[in-house]
Amino acid sequence: MPERKSNSKSIPRPAARRLSLYLRELASRLEQGETTVSSKGLGRTLGLTDAQVRKDLALFGQFGHPGRGYATSDLIDSLRKIMGRDRAWRVCVVGAGNIGRALVSYDRFRREGFEIAAVFDGAAALAGSDIGGIRIRPMTDLAKVVTAEKIALGIIAVPRESAQQVADALVAAGVRGILNFAPRRIEVREGIGIVSVDFTVALEQLAFQIAFGRDDGDAASGHSPDAEAPTQV
Amino acid sequence: MPERKSNSKSIPRPAARRLSLYLRELASRLEQGETTVSSKGLGRTLGLTDAQVRKDLALFGQFGHPGRGYATSDLIDSLRKIMGRDRAWRVCVVGAGNIGRALVSYDRFRREGFEIAAVFDGAAALAGSDIGGIRIRPMTDLAKVVTAEKIALGIIAVPRESAQQVADALVAAGVRGILNFAPRRIEVREGIGIVSVDFTVALEQLAFQIAFGRDDGDAASGHSPDAEAPTQV
DNA sequence: CTCTGTGAAAACATTCACAGCG
DNA sequence: CGCTGTGAATGTTTTCACAGAG
Numbered sequence: 001m002p003e004r005k006s007n008s009k010s011i012p013r014p015a016a017r018r019l020s021l022y023l024r025e026l027a028s029r030l031e032q033g034e035t036t037v038s039s040k041g042l043g044r045t046l047g048l049t050d051a052q053v054r055k056d057l058a059l060f061g062q063f064g065h066p067g068r069g070y071a072t073s074d075l076i077d078s079l080r081k082i083m084g085r086d087r088a089w090r091v092c093v094v095g096a097g098n099i100g101r102a103l104v105s106y107d108r109f110r111r112e113g114f115e116i117a118a119v120f121d122g123a124a125a126l127a128g129s130d131i132g133g134i135r136i137r138p139m140t141d142l143a144k145v146v147t148a149e150k151i152a153l154g155i156i157a158v159p160r161e162s163a164q165q166v167a168d169a170l171v172a173a174g175v176r177g178i179l180n181f182a183p184r185r186i187e188v189r190e191g192i193g194i195v196s197v198d199f200t201v202a203l204e205q206l207a208f209q210i211a212f213g214r215d216d217g218d219a220a221s222g223h224s225p226d227a228e229a230p231t232q233v
Numbered sequence: 234m235p236e237r238k239s240n241s242k243s244i245p246r247p248a249a250r251r252l253s254l255y256l257r258e259l260a261s262r263l264e265q266g267e268t269t270v271s272s273k274g275l276g277r278t279l280g281l282t283d284a285q286v287r288k289d290l291a292l293f294g295q296f297g298h299p300g301r302g303y304a305t306s307d308l309i310d311s312l313r314k315i316m317g318r319d320r321a322w323r324v325c326v327v328g329a330g331n332i333g334r335a336l337v338s339y340d341r342f343r344r345e346g347f348e349i350a351a352v353f354d355g356a357a358a359l360a361g362s363d364i365g366g367i368r369i370r371p372m373t374d375l376a377k378v379v380t381a382e383k384i385a386l387g388i389i390a391v392p393r394e395s396a397q398q399v400a401d402a403l404v405a406a407g408v409r410g411i412l413n414f415a416p417r418r419i420e421v422r423e424g425i426g427i428v429s430v431d432f433t434v435a436l437e438q439l440a441f442q443i444a445f446g447r448d449d450g451d452a453a454s455g456h457s458p459d460a461e462a463p464t465q466v
Numbered sequence: 467c468t469c470t471g472t473g474a475a476a477a478c479a480t481t482c483a484c485a486g487c488g
Numbered sequence: 489c490g491c492t493g494t495g496a497a498t499g500t501t502t503t504c505a506c507a508g509a510g
Binding site (some may be wrong): 467468469470471472473474475476477478479480481482483484485486487488 | 489490491492493494495496497498499500501502503504505506507508509510
Binding site (some may be wrong): 288 | 467468469470471472
């Protein structure tokens with residue numbers, strides 16, 4: 001087996017998750033007018049130690065100012081860049097059922113730079129109708145539209161049975177990553193990103209916390225990137 | 234600070250996540266008629282090593298048969314019991330917007346033993362209307378209904394701004410755990426379960442995988458239990 | 467020979483603790 | 489001082505590797 005190319009420094013998996021939390025919290029703080037934050041303050045509201053926050057940020061460079069903390073706005077800019085959030089992502093949703101429709105109507109995606117550029121559904125009956133002004137297209141148009149609209153990410157909101165097949169079609173059409181809401185593991189070839197969210201698993205983790213009496217508070221996490229050699233939720 | 238009571242043996246946090254995956258995969262295999270599974274076979278389809286699977290299961294007892302593997306049906310029963318899935322859970326949804334409506338219509342919850350017994354929304358305008366036959370009730374009825382309907386879990390599907398307040402109301406009403414879809418960390422007192430799912434964070438993890446070129450495939454995970462001394466997604 | 471359960475080793479992640487900057 | 493960045497220490501999770509059961 002060939003050596004796996006290890007990007008730059010290789011980011012601890014748990015750290016990658018936390019980066020999103022930092023970004024979300026920082027945006028909130030900037031809105032509150034906090035122009036500067038300390039690792040202690042950030043860790044406090046996220047339930048992490050100050051050392052943890054500093055270690056995570058230090059993975060990508062030196063963003064802080066000794067004695068002063070981090071400049072909120074600058075740190076946001078840096079993190080956005082690191083996470084690929086410094087540009088808009090064009091997204092398509094496959095499946096116009098309950099979940100698909102809710103996602104298409106979820107305004108936050110657009111505000112955060114994830115623009116839903118197309119919606120597909122296999123049911124001929126739905127083709128031509130629309131969700132909040134976005135037309136539902138037949139699956140047969142997928143490859144054509146993904147290319148024409150420069151769509152980089154696909155969201156799977158179809159039943160379990162057709163999920164892998166849809167994933168294959170998305171990858172063949174050229175998307176670079178998939179967010180999967182179907183309750184099964186999706187396999188994609190190396191180089192394609194994958195994150196899964198399973199609502200039932202999320203509720204089950206909750207039941208487990210209660211039934212088993214976990215006392216630690218961190219842990220399960222509702223979506224999981226289940227990539228090439230994956231774990232998934 | 235007092236010693237934290239450690240339940241039974243204390244389950245590795247990542248293992249708790251995987252338990253849900255085992256259960257989901259096992260159910261699928263039983264349906265296919267596979268009456269027996271090996272740690273290797275299970276690990277294979279979930280992207281885990283066989284040793285990992287055995288270690289996880291061994292945390293709770295001895296379920297396997299050397300030379301033979303695990304009896305699918307028995308293992309499912311054991312895992313269901315361990316995870317608190319051997320009984321029905323009554324759930325309420327707070328927020329009748331896009332996400333709330335999609336969740337109420339998500340049939341899989343009921344099939345898996347999570348029954349949505351009530352839906353609440355703060356907007357007076359919605360009170361009285363219904364979603365798939367379930368009446369939307371005003372927030373003022375929350376405590377009364379949670380008690381009367383013996384609701385144990387609450388799902389938060391309201392905007393960020395009111396999420397913590399709704400969480401407090403749910404806990405005060407007596408729920409034992411909360412599944413949060415609002416994009417912020419929710420604080421609950423010790424003993425109350427919490428898992429969060431943030432769609433934007435899920436997409437962001439995907440963007441990160443692509444932008445940063447992560448090559449490992451496991452990692453981020455879309456929902457996170459952000460309990461008392463939490464981490465959250 | 468197949469496959470589990472499990473100590474022991476290795477890998478990984480978090481926390482500590484402190485030098486050094488402003 | 490307050491606060492960052494970081495090696496060293498500690499704690500946790502995964503993998504290895506094998507004894508023993510069927």
